[in-house]
Amino acid sequence: xxxxxxxxxxxxxxxxxxxxxxxxxxxxxxxxxxxxxxxxxxxxxxxxxxxxxxxxxxxxxxxxxxxxxxxxxxxxxxxxxxxxxxxxxxxxxxxxxxxxxxxxxxxxxxxxxxxxxxxxxxxxxxxxxxxxxxxxxxxxxxxxxxxxxxxxxxxxxxxxxxxxxxxxxxxxxxxxxxxxxxxxxxxxxxxxxxxxxxxxxxxxxxxxxxxxxxxxxxxxxxxxxxxxxxxxxxxxxxxxxxxxxxxxxxxxxxxxxxxxxxxxxxxxxxxxxxxxxxxxxxxxxxxxxxxxxxxxxxxxxxxxxxxxxxxxxxxxxxxxxxxxxxxxxxxxxxxxxxxxxxxxxxxxxxxxxxxxxxxxxxxxxxxxxxxxxxxxxxxxxxxxxxxxxxxxxxxxxxxxxxxxxxxxxxxxxx
Numbered sequence: 001x002x003x004x005x006x007x008x009x010x011x012x013x014x015x016x017x018x019x020x021x022x023x024x025x026x027x028x029x030x031x032x033x034x035x036x037x038x039x040x041x042x043x044x045x046x047x048x049x050x051x052x053x054x055x056x057x058x059x060x061x062x063x064x065x066x067x068x069x070x071x072x073x074x075x076x077x078x079x080x081x082x083x084x085x086x087x088x089x090x091x092x093x094x095x096x097x098x099x100x101x102x103x104x105x106x107x108x109x110x111x112x113x114x115x116x117x118x119x120x121x122x123x124x125x126x127x128x129x130x131x132x133x134x135x136x137x138x139x140x141x142x143x144x145x146x147x148x149x150x151x152x153x154x155x156x157x158x159x160x161x162x163x164x165x166x167x168x169x170x171x172x173x174x175x176x177x178x179x180x181x182x183x184x185x186x187x188x189x190x191x192x193x194x195x196x197x198x199x200x201x202x203x204x205x206x207x208x209x210x211x212x213x214x215x216x217x218x219x220x221x222x223x224x225x226x227x228x229x230x231x232x233x234x235x236x237x238x239x240x241x242x243x244x245x246x247x248x249x250x251x252x253x254x255x256x257x258x259x260x261x262x263x264x265x266x267x268x269x270x271x272x273x274x275x276x277x278x279x280x281x282x283x284x285x286x287x288x289x290x291x292x293x294x295x296x297x298x299x300x301x302x303x304x305x306x307x308x309x310x311x312x313x314x315x316x317x318x319x320x321x322x323x324x325x326x327x328x329x330x331x332x333x334x335x336x337x338x339x340x341x342x343x344x345x346x347x348x349x350x351x352x353x354x355x356x357x358x359x360x361x362x363x364x365x366x367x368x369x370x371x372x373x374x375x376x377x378x379x380x381x382x383x384x385x386x387x388x389x390x391x392x393x394x395x396x397x398x399x400x401x402x403x404x405x406x407x408x409x410x411x412x413x414x
Contacts, residue, residue, distance in 0.1 A: 008153065008277050009146035012139050018196055019138045019147060025192015026131075027154035029089075032185025034162025035169070036099070037243075038262055039178035040117065042170055043103065045247040047110055051377065055244040055369015060114045062362035064122035066355050073129040073216065073351020077344060081130035081199035086190065088127030093186035095120035096179055103176035125354065130199070132350035136338045137199060148334040152327055153276040159269030159323075163262035202343040216348025219341070228395060228402035229292060229336050230352060234360045235391040236296040236329065240303045240384045241364025242319075245377040252377070254312065267316040271323030276331075289405035292332040293396045298325035300388025307381030330357070336405060 012019045044054050075084055099116050102109070135147040169177040220226045246264045247256075254260040299322050306318035334353075341349045364384075371380040396403060 009143070009149065012143050012147045012150060016138055019135070021195050022134055022138070022192050023150060023154065025189040026151060027158065028185045028192075029189035030155050031158040031162050031165075032096075032182035034158045034265070035166040035178045036096075036182045038163045038166035038265065039103075039170065039175040040113075041243070041247055042166075042261070043113065043175050044110070047108065047113075051244060051248045051369045051372040053110070053369075054247055055366045055372075057114070057117065058244060058362035058365030058369070060117045061121045062366070064118055065125045065362065068122045068125040069128060069351045069354045072126040073348040073354075075126070076130035076133060076347025076350065077201050077216075078347075079200070081133055081201070081347065082193060082196050084130045085127040085193050088123045089186055089190050089193065091123035091126075092120050093183055093190070095123060096183040096186055100176045100179035100183060103174065103179055128354045129347045129351035131193075132338075132353060133343070133346040134196070134199065136346065137343070138196075141339070144338055145331070145335040148338065149276060149331050152331050152334075153273070156269045156272030156276050156323070156327055160266050160273060161269075163265040163269075167262035201347065216345055216352070219345050220349065220352060223340060224399055224401035225289060225336060225340055225405045226349070228399035229289070229333050230356045231399075232292055232296050232392060232395050232402070233329065233333055234356050235395065236299050236326075236388050237356070237360035238364045238367060239391060240300045240381075240388040241361045241368060242303055242306070242322075242381050242384070243361070244365035244369040245372055245381055248372055248377040249315075249381075253310065253315070260312070263312075263316060264319060267319035268323035268326070271320035271325075272327035274320075275324040275327040287404070287406055288332045288336050289402040292329050292336065293392055293402065295325045295329035295332065297389050297392040298322075299329060300385040300392065302385070304382045304385025304389070307378045307383075307385065333357075340405075 013023060040057055041054060044057055047053075072084070072088070095116055099113075099120070102112055102116065107113075135151065136144050139147045165181070166178050169175075169181070220230065243265070246261060250256055250261045250264065302318045302322035302325060306315055306322065309315055309318065337349060337353055338346070368377075368380055368384065371384070375383075
């Protein structure tokens, strides 16, 4: 293993052309997504001047994630996962084009904007569980953690440069440019999946519908390392997710500049990139469960501190620390779930991961928006972070299976 690989393991990119093509497509799609996040925050805030409505955007994302994510997980365990991802990505592309159109025409309708966001989230959620199964199918077991870390690196890079691109695009060309960039990114994602081999589930095809979903949930309940990992992430995201608070904090502290709003998200990404660059060392820690628990508690503590300070640089510093902790938590959680789950169940377990990993933050944004309408955004961030730390401590004390989880004790069940 090279010196570089000891820090950030790049073997999957060098040795596997299918993974490399998939990674490029995912990276560009994620960049487009991060640009759109800022565009939506800015557009809704300009329409309403309300943190509550900014939080409701989270509901427009979260509801389809819960409903269509579960359906997508069932489909992913019963059909060719590659075809499922292709068609759902095309649907999301159409929604991105319509978002650009409504912005270019200055429709100014919040219901139309929320409906388009709901539709795009529905398409993405249908395909997301299948997409999550690609990494363990394309890579050998010993490189699965590295593959997940590389995907996380691209996510963090997108969070770093995406908001900056969005801020400049909004200032120079308007929000419609952000949505148009996302449409181009979806085209790249389609290219990344089109060249993959068939991805039918290994072993006996899983049941579809309610019966299949029940079987997937039973597996999670039977394995406390899985349920504990999910619960830890849900606690961290629901109780401490800060993004819906950013516009109001930016307005109160820094006069509402779109460039400063982008810096909030970029700071989280900068911390994530630093953590991602050390993912090779993180993946060599034997107790992945302990890593996730400690990182989740650090996320909450850093956000609590960010809510209590007042200066720009202090705020950005603690947001960067939160981003680093979140990245470590995501890498360890993803590795635990993919290694401990048999391939025949990966679609359904990945659907739950999508609901917790994506739906949790959106519901957390809704919670933050409601709380900020009653309290100050700073107090909402501080109390949410402290509640996260307390919850993670309780999970750590009551779930020994997660605390003791090691990769060598959980071979993949194919």
